[in-house]
Amino acid sequence: MRLAWPARAALVVLGVVLALALLGPLASPWHAEQLDWQRMAVAPGLDGAHWLGTDRLGRDLFVRSLEGVRVSLAIAGLATLVSLVLGVGYGAIAGYAGGRVDALMMRAVDVFYSLPYVFFVILLTVVLERRPATVFLAIGAVGWLTMARVVRGETRRLREREFIEAAVAAGVPAPTILWRHVVPNLAGPVLVYATLTVPGLILLESFLSFLGLGVQEPAASLGNLLAQGAQEMEAAPWMLLVPCSFLIATVLALGFLGEGLRDALDPHEL
Amino acid sequence: MRSIRMSSEAPLLAIEALAIEFAGAAAPLRAVDGVSLALWPGRSLGLVGESGAGKSQLALAVPGLTPRQARLTGSIRLAGEELVGAAPARLRRLRGARIGTVFQDPSTALAPHLTIGTQLTEVLAAHAQAHGAAARRAALAMLERVRLPDAVTRLGQYPHELSGGLRQRVMLAIALIARPALVIADEPTTALDVTVEAGILELLAELVRGEGTALLLVSHDLAVVAGLCDEIAVMYAGRIVESGPARAVLTAPAHPYTAGLLAARLTLDSPLDVPVAAIPGNPPGAGPRPAGCGFAPRCARALERCRQEVPLLLARDHGQVACYAPLAPAERP
Numbered sequence: 001m002r003l004a005w006p007a008r009a010a011l012v013v014l015g016v017v018l019a020l021a022l023l024g025p026l027a028s029p030w031h032a033e034q035l036d037w038q039r040m041a042v043a044p045g046l047d048g049a050h051w052l053g054t055d056r057l058g059r060d061l062f063v064r065s066l067e068g069v070r071v072s073l074a075i076a077g078l079a080t081l082v083s084l085v086l087g088v089g090y091g092a093i094a095g096y097a098g099g100r101v102d103a104l105m106m107r108a109v110d111v112f113y114s115l116p117y118v119f120f121v122i123l124l125t126v127v128l129e130r131r132p133a134t135v136f137l138a139i140g141a142v143g144w145l146t147m148a149r150v151v152r153g154e155t156r157r158l159r160e161r162e163f164i165e166a167a168v169a170a171g172v173p174a175p176t177i178l179w180r181h182v183v184p185n186l187a188g189p190v191l192v193y194a195t196l197t198v199p200g201l202i203l204l205e206s207f208l209s210f211l212g213l214g215v216q217e218p219a220a221s222l223g224n225l226l227a228q229g230a231q232e233m234e235a236a237p238w239m240l241l242v243p244c245s246f247l248i249a250t251v252l253a254l255g256f257l258g259e260g261l262r263d264a265l266d267p268h269e270l
Numbered sequence: 271m272r273s274i275r276m277s278s279e280a281p282l283l284a285i286e287a288l289a290i291e292f293a294g295a296a297a298p299l300r301a302v303d304g305v306s307l308a309l310w311p312g313r314s315l316g317l318v319g320e321s322g323a324g325k326s327q328l329a330l331a332v333p334g335l336t337p338r339q340a341r342l343t344g345s346i347r348l349a350g351e352e353l354v355g356a357a358p359a360r361l362r363r364l365r366g367a368r369i370g371t372v373f374q375d376p377s378t379a380l381a382p383h384l385t386i387g388t389q390l391t392e393v394l395a396a397h398a399q400a401h402g403a404a405a406r407r408a409a410l411a412m413l414e415r416v417r418l419p420d421a422v423t424r425l426g427q428y429p430h431e432l433s434g435g436l437r438q439r440v441m442l443a444i445a446l447i448a449r450p451a452l453v454i455a456d457e458p459t460t461a462l463d464v465t466v467e468a469g470i471l472e473l474l475a476e477l478v479r480g481e482g483t484a485l486l487l488v489s490h491d492l493a494v495v496a497g498l499c500d501e502i503a504v505m506y507a508g509r510i511v512e513s514g515p516a517r518a519v520l521t522a523p524a525h526p527y528t529a530g531l532l533a534a535r536l537t538l539d540s541p542l543d544v545p546v547a548a549i550p551g552n553p554p555g556a557g558p559r560p561a562g563c564g565f566a567p568r569c570a571r572a573l574e575r576c577r578q579e580v581p582l583l584l585a586r587d588h589g590q591v592a593c594y595a596p597l598a599p600a601e602r603p
Binding site: 165172180 | 333335364367373375378381383393397
């Protein structure tokens with residue numbers, strides 16, 4: 001497999017962002033929720049104590065943004081993983097079973113799709129606590145639906161392949177056929193779709209947190225950092241620009257990587 | 271067929287009045303239209319006919335591999351057990367274990383992402399015949415039986431690492447590893463080079479004879495059937511038009527269609543300036559078929575009666591023929 005240069009560049013950017021998110025906070029004397037009473041709302045500067053400035057309460061924006069990247073990526077990554085397991089399992093069973101079972105299972109997906117999403121999330125946050133776990137649950141509940149559709153379509157295509165019929169003719173039981181013959185052949189489209197799901201879910205998480213429905217202060221996520229930055233946008237633009245740059249870099253890199261993987265693995269549709 | 275095997279032994283496979291229908295836009299399409307045949311243990315039967323004659327549908331109906339939208343009526347019995355309408359779980363247990371299937375094109379019928387060894391041991395595991403190291407030993411022994419060179423290495427290889435002929439040997443190994451009583455081979459050499467075809471056919475013959483396995487071979491190639499099968503059944507438009515001992519049918523055909531197929535063959539000593547004796551017209555397409563004998567519109571010998579009534583398959587000297595105007599022994603090529 002050979003990736004085109006934008007995808008390889010994206011891989012480098014993603015590597016840098018990830019390394020920063022995981023190791024960066026160790027290099028800084030500050031931690032994400034620590035207040036610096038002497039330096040509130042300081043502009044970025046390499047000579048000062050805060051490389052990327054501080055917010056209104058004197059918290060280090062470099063450390064907070066990286067914390068935000070970590071939380072946002074973790075929520076989106078976990079939700080993608082859940083959507084992978086649920087979506088692949090559900091879609092493969094529906095596609096392989098076909099007929100009435102398939103129709104019934106996919107109509108259930110349609111019903112989930114048609115639920116008003118934001119309303120559903122508000123309901124969840126009211127019923128449950130506003131914690132990252134709640135956001136994760138809300139995102140996960142929706143993330144797997146599209147994956148199930150993609151997988152179901154691919155499975156139906158695979159079922160027409162002769163080697164599946166040959167396995168049936170050899171008396172291999174259906175669960176074994178699904179696990180050993182169908183799922184490994186879904187790897188390409190599933191990997192591509194999962195890579196393209198992560199940035200979508202990061203944006204979704206940011207959107208929810210921006211509205212105040214997601215990760216709550218003092219915990220940081222890209223979404224609530226943006227929300228705070230937006231309030232100071234005129235007087236202290238760096239409070240918006242710093243987390244924004246991290247968000248754009250991460251989402252763009254994931255998008256380019258997904259595109260590159262798609263071209264390399266599976267040139268048709270999706 | 272009964273004429274050749276005057277035994278009181280019950281047939282392994284008995285198909286009676288089998289019809290396979292697909293829902294059509296106007297009227298249902300009959301791919302197979304009232305076929306009866308029997309196959310005894312250790313014998314081989316060749317099903318021949320043009321594309322669309324229904325021979326593959328008939329053969330694939332035995333292990334229950336017809337597409338799910340097809341409607342089957344009639345009876346298929348394997349060692350006395352009815353397969354039409356049998357529970358899917360029961361059919362699953364029979365497939366592979368009692369009925370082995372060899373597909374046409376090994377480059378698409380072998381799973382590209384699994385090793386040869388996995389694909390062989392999977393069949394044994396599916397029927398709880400062997401697991402783990404025992405299954406691996408059985409797989410190795412099977413690969414040696416199909417004379418795959420370097421069998422130990424092959425176990426760990428993927429299908430794309432093998433040539434077409436070797437892949438078809440693997441296909442045979444998969445079909446036979448669970449020691450089925452019946453092997454169904456659907457055009458097993460059509461996708462192969464002529465140079466490897468003979469080797470595969472020879473091997474198939476040897477494998478089924480050695481084990482007393484019955485073979486149902488589907489082919490459009492008369493030479494393949496002549497070389498491999500004891501008996502032959504010629505299909506046209508979903509019906510059997512002539513059947514009997516392969517040698518007798520192929521040297522002295524009674525049905526005009528069989529005679530036409532034989533006349534259309536090319537051999538090395540065919541004169542180059544004489545056109546091939548093709549049968550005029552085309553086989554009937556999918557759709558409602560005319561009344562009477564399916565072959566009548568293309569048949570030079572057709573009588574008025576042929577266009578009105580379907581001729582029954584009746585015993586006639588060496589075998590059975592469904593024709594109102596069969597070739598007399600003197601007219602046969």
